[in-house]
Amino acid sequence: MTAVSSPDPFRWRCSRPPPPSDHDTVTAATPAPDLAIESRGLTKRFGEQIAVNKIDLAVPRGAVFGFLGPNGSGKTTSIRMLLGLTQASSGQISVLGQSMPDSLHAVLPRVGALVEGPAFYPFLSGAANLRRLDTADRNAPSSTRGARVEQALARVGLTHAAGKKVAAYSLGMKQRLGIANALLQPRELLVLDEPTNGLDPQGTREVRSLVRSLAAEGTTVFVSSHLLAEVEQMCTHAAVMSGGNLVAQGTLADLRHVGQTRVRVRTPDAAAAAAVLTGLGLAPVHSDVPEQDPWVAAPLPREMSVDLTGQPESIVTALVAGGVRVRGFLIEESSLEERFVALTGEGFDVLQ
Known part of the structure; x- marks a missing residue:
């Protein structure tokens, strides 16, 4: 993986640092206010x-x-x-x-x-556990403890279970x-x-x-x-x-x-569309969509995908100007899962 260095900490970057040496030490950091x-x-x-x-x-x-x-x-x-x-x-x-x-x-x-x-203590209620933990905090004011416990339980949707033992x-x-x-x-x-x-x-x-x-x-x-x-x-x-x-x-x-972004064009004029896209410096790739759908009498438009290197509006304008009938236009960007796999080569648990 090639390192992308930048003084801006908010800019996307990826790197694989070298292994630590035996002489590394813990030192104080100069804090950044932002x-x-x-x-x-x-x-x-x-x-x-x-x-x-x-x-x-x-x-x-x-x-x-x-x-x-x-x-x-x-x-x-x-x-x-x-x-x-x-x-x-x-x-x-x-x-x-x-x-x-x-x-x-x-x-x-x-x-x-x-x-x-x-x-938590399983034999105490949720509210009692929070009161006990708050009491152990030397910075927590006792005068507002009850109100703060009620408010915290309400914020996480546990008001109804405040008096129930945590074991349950x-x-x-x-x-x-x-x-x-x-x-x-x-x-x-x-x-x-x-x-x-x-x-x-x-x-x-x-x-x-x-x-x-x-x-x-x-x-x-x-x-x-x-x-x-x-x-x-x-x-x-x-x-x-x-x-x-x-x-x-x-x-x-x-x-x-960061990664490959593609546009997909749906058109019955696949050859003309390919010529226009090539003229824009793109590299069209025909998909495997069949030209005829057995359940539809009319020809099924072919889809092609290209790397997006310009504004999508300019691509559509060029296609129309070239006589291409655009019946569908999609922008496909890398998902976070795709980026993770590209960066690490590992699988990932995805919440369905």
Whole structure:
């Protein structure tokens, strides 16, 4: 994979960094004010195994940032290092403008997180669990505890189950209770590791809506997931992990659209269309659609596909000017799944 270097952290880029050396160290990062999360050369080793290999994350403030990758790609390990839950082997970390883990106690009260699934006391109710967790937070005011617990439960749709013991909760309800815990206080950054795990379609939509509402209020949301459809529907930016490497990151639009874009022309004048497209510097490729459909008396128009190198409107104008009868025109762009496979060569779980 060819590296695309740019000083702009929001521009799409892909790279495979070299293996870390034995002399790497953890040093303080110079924070960028427009980034909620930034890492440079972030690395984690477990013995001889390299779990995370010199990744450079750049998460803009106010973004809904999707952290993509199959299970075992290093996503959760990276999150744990970013939040100071495990020590990095080397590299630099900045969260909310402050160096980590040096500023751990100043940063974490501003961060809500759900990492590696929620853990609660099964014999207590959902509301009682949240009150207990809030009591353990030295920064949480006791005078507003009851109201904040009620509000957090309402935001994740668990008001009806507030008094029910967690032992009777489904996996999806426990997941939503974990998100409620992360929302007990206003947060500048919300980190969610697989937030839709175990949720039914309705619960998934509710979490998606919640993430969008939090982003609209100015909260940066960092979502780790292996479900492409969910990331495409809720995120503005994304990064792709593969085998411990960060292979791409940028805006979701850039990440999806870098690659082959094609137009498909449906016309009975295939030869004339091919001549016009060739004249535009394109390379038409006829599809395998048969010229005759046995259920239709009229000739079936042939479809051809070309690489899009100009504005689609100019292509249609040229076709019409060349006497081509255009009966269909489509623009086909690479999907996020196609981009992932192209970058990593790996399969991916896709939410249906």
